[in-house]
Amino acid sequence: MLQALEIIIPTALFVAAPLIFTALGGVLSERAGVVNIGLEGLMIIGAFVGIVFNLNFVDVFGSATPWLAILAAMVAAAIFSLLHAVASITFKADQVVSGVAINFLALGLTLFLVKNIYEKGQTDRISMSFNKMDVPILSDIPIIGKIFFSGGYITSYIAILAAVIVWYVVYKTPFGLRLRSVGEHPMAADTMGINVTKMRYIGVMLSGAFAGIGGAVYATIISRDFGHATISGQGFMALAAVIFGKWHPLGAMGAALFFGLAQGLSIIGGTIPFLKDIPTVYLLILPYVLTILALTGFIGRADAPKASGTPYEKGKR
Amino acid sequence: MNLNRYMNLLIPIIAIILGLVCGAIIMLVSGYDPIAGYSALWYGIFGESYYIGETVRQVTPYILTGLAVAFAFRTGLFNIGVEGQVIVGWLAAVWVGIAFELPMIIHLPLAIIVAGLAGALWGFIPGFLKARFKVHEVIVTIMMNYVALHVTNALIRDVITDNADKTEKVFPSASLRSEFFENITDFSRMHYGIFIAIIAAFLMWFLLEKTTKGYELRAVGFNHDAAHYSGMNVNKNIILSMVISGAFAGVAGAMEGLGTFEYVSVKGGFTGIGFDGIAVALIGGNTAIGIILAAVLFGGLKIGALNMPSEAGVPNELVEIVIALIIFFVASSYFIRWILLRFKKEGK
Numbered sequence: 001m002l003q004a005l006e007i008i009i010p011t012a013l014f015v016a017a018p019l020i021f022t023a024l025g026g027v028l029s030e031r032a033g034v035v036n037i038g039l040e041g042l043m044i045i046g047a048f049v050g051i052v053f054n055l056n057f058v059d060v061f062g063s064a065t066p067w068l069a070i071l072a073a074m075v076a077a078a079i080f081s082l083l084h085a086v087a088s089i090t091f092k093a094d095q096v097v098s099g100v101a102i103n104f105l106a107l108g109l110t111l112f113l114v115k116n117i118y119e120k121g122q123t124d125r126i127s128m129s130f131n132k133m134d135v136p137i138l139s140d141i142p143i144i145g146k147i148f149f150s151g152g153y154i155t156s157y158i159a160i161l162a163a164v165i166v167w168y169v170v171y172k173t174p175f176g177l178r179l180r181s182v183g184e185h186p187m188a189a190d191t192m193g194i195n196v197t198k199m200r201y202i203g204v205m206l207s208g209a210f211a212g213i214g215g216a217v218y219a220t221i222i223s224r225d226f227g228h229a230t231i232s233g234q235g236f237m238a239l240a241a242v243i244f245g246k247w248h249p250l251g252a253m254g255a256a257l258f259f260g261l262a263q264g265l266s267i268i269g270g271t272i273p274f275l276k277d278i279p280t281v282y283l284l285i286l287p288y289v290l291t292i293l294a295l296t297g298f299i300g301r302a303d304a305p306k307a308s309g310t311p312y313e314k315g316k317r
Numbered sequence: 318m319n320l321n322r323y324m325n326l327l328i329p330i331i332a333i334i335l336g337l338v339c340g341a342i343i344m345l346v347s348g349y350d351p352i353a354g355y356s357a358l359w360y361g362i363f364g365e366s367y368y369i370g371e372t373v374r375q376v377t378p379y380i381l382t383g384l385a386v387a388f389a390f391r392t393g394l395f396n397i398g399v400e401g402q403v404i405v406g407w408l409a410a411v412w413v414g415i416a417f418e419l420p421m422i423i424h425l426p427l428a429i430i431v432a433g434l435a436g437a438l439w440g441f442i443p444g445f446l447k448a449r450f451k452v453h454e455v456i457v458t459i460m461m462n463y464v465a466l467h468v469t470n471a472l473i474r475d476v477i478t479d480n481a482d483k484t485e486k487v488f489p490s491a492s493l494r495s496e497f498f499e500n501i502t503d504f505s506r507m508h509y510g511i512f513i514a515i516i517a518a519f520l521m522w523f524l525l526e527k528t529t530k531g532y533e534l535r536a537v538g539f540n541h542d543a544a545h546y547s548g549m550n551v552n553k554n555i556i557l558s559m560v561i562s563g564a565f566a567g568v569a570g571a572m573e574g575l576g577t578f579e580y581v582s583v584k585g586g587f588t589g590i591g592f593d594g595i596a597v598a599l600i601g602g603n604t605a606i607g608i609i610l611a612a613v614l615f616g617g618l619k620i621g622a623l624n625m626p627s628e629a630g631v632p633n634e635l636v637e638i639v640i641a642l643i644i645f646f647v648a649s650s651y652f653i654r655w656i657l658l659r660f661k662k663e664g665k
Contacts, residue, residue: 037397037455083645086649087645087648087649090652091648091649091651091652092651093645093648093649093650093651094648096395096455097595097599097644097648098645098648098649100397100592100595100644101641101642101644101645101648102641104592104596104637104640104641104644105638105641105642105645107637108634108635108636108637108638108640108641109634109638109641111632111634111637112343112347112632112634112635112637112638113347115632115634116347116348116632229585229586232586232587233463236459236463239456239459240456240459240460243453243456279471279475280471281467281468281470281471284467284471285463285464285467285468288460288461288463288464289460289464291456291460292442292446292452292457292460292461295446295450295452295453295456295457296446296450296452297450304453
């Protein structure tokens with residue numbers, strides 16, 4: 001049993017990191033009142049830029065390459081998310097439809113560019129990624145150290161740290177208060193002198209930045225190349241984590257970890273005695289079914305930010 | 318009123334033109350010749366009878382998934398689960414097609430009906446959860462897509478076949494294949510399903526515009542509260558709408574399962590037909606006739622694009638970009654509307 005945990009928990013952490021980053025982005029966007037179905041597409045942009053940057057600059061930057069690649073992916077996805085922001089905030093497009101368009105566009109554009117640059121359907125594999133590491137001191141704690149702090153990737157720990165920071169920013173700073181007020185009651189916020197449009201743009205671009213990191217982390221650590229199936233559904237999982245986590249940064253992190261656990265189980269289920277007899281299909285659909293059950297009210301009700309999904313029009317009551 | 322009607326027609330056309338122009342710019346920037354690219358696209362749609370046949374084949378499921386998305390839209394629901402409903406419909410149709418030996422007059426309709434029922438069941442779940450627990454249908458339908466993908470894969474592998482990646486072909490009595498269409502289109506996979514798709518479009522128009530139930534469904538779509546006050550059962554209509562929407566999608570799956578492929582195989586990812594249906598519905602303005610036109614546009618673009626790499630060296634993904642941009646422009650029609658109104662004012 002203990003041995004099983006030593007395999008499952010690190011795998012869960014490893015699979016969850018991209019979901020945590022992306023889900024944090026989702027939280028920020030929805031808190032500002034903009035639904036972002038386009039997280040998937042933003043992750044695609046992040047994964048693409050992360051891999052292409054890594055392949056092109058590995059000779060220049062050496063072991064710093066993965067870090068810079070993630071940074072580049074973050075910037076690129078934040079810029080790309082401007083499309084969603086312009087459409088859904090300025091042009092008052094249906095936010096769900098605009099998000100769907102983002103997903104289509106990201107996939108089409110990246111595959112088009114991959115074919116244009118590499119003249120084949122997917123990129124080469126990257127040679128430089130992150131290494132597994134043990135957290136100093138903490139990994140020496142008996143049992144817990146081995147389960148939680150050995151053989152993990154640094155990105156997993158950063159993801160968890162990021163969730164704590166986002167929680168602090170959203171709930172404990174004036175900026176966070178403004179962001180939330182725009183998502184709950186934009187008219188009241190406007191009356192108080194908060195620039196609704198600006199705050200919403202910031203929310204969407206932050207979601208792009210975080211989803212870009214999520215995509216790049218996924219591509220750098222898990223897939224290690226970029227093709228049409230590199231990101232297939234992780235963005236939607238992150239969106240589910242946002243809702244599962246009740247639009248709360250730490251909740252979203254918890255949900256992402258839980259999904260990571262469920263996916264970890266399906267990846268390594270065959271090697272663990274008490275899971276071996278369960279057909280894989282049950283483990284595969286587990287995260288999705290649990291999300292539906294959770295939404296149906298098994299973990300208590302939670303409401304989305306009130307103004308989420310509705311464009312703000314000045315002077316309209 | 319007159320202006321509105323004229324706008325509804327003008328906006329999709331402007332969006333399509335803008336999408337194509339952006340596509341041309343992207344080709345120019347990335348070093349391709351847009352004229353060669355678009356003429357290869359054109360030739361790939363209309364150049365040979367084979368291409369025309371393949372386009373019609375592609376249009377068939379698009380009409381049905383477009384109807385599925387539009388039907389939900391008209392009642393104020395967004396069904397992203399069309400993809401999953403297509404997958405279960407596809408499996409159900411093929412299952413009936415290989416499990417029974419019946420005369421064609423029973424077998425073929427049975428296979429299509431069962432596919433519709435499977436899709437309807439997949440639509441019922443999010444509809445029920447929305448009506449009963451107020452769970453947002455967008456998230457549930459996304460989740461149901463993945464459940465559909467994994468469950469059908471497991472069923473194909475372990476239940477219908479003995480660990481094979483695809484089933485055998487359906488019996489001819491359940492097949493939509495058409496020798497006549499094959500002969501006139503140089504052996505394309507065009508099949509009789511196109512008639513079913515057109516009948517379905519007519520059914521949707523009739524149901525929504527000419528029946529009391531359709532009026533109720535539309536009323537719920539316009540304003541939940543008003544519909545509720547006037548004594549309509551909003552929850553029942555939400556479920557019914559998702560069930561009908563799912564049934565259209567399930568039949569779209571049957572078109573693939575009984576017509577195009579005649580078998581069902583284990584899938585590594587989604588088919589895309591359901592997601593493209595969102596675009597089709599949007600461009601088609603959620604009306605039956607508009608959807609047929611939009612399906613023809615997207616089917617043509619998809620099939621024509623296959624000709625672009627070989628003839629002009631342009632990756633066929635360009636068309637995906639153009640389609641995405643068209644959705645963007647239609648979604649942002651507020652902007653186009655604003656500009657058009659501005660021009661109109663200045664013209665006076």
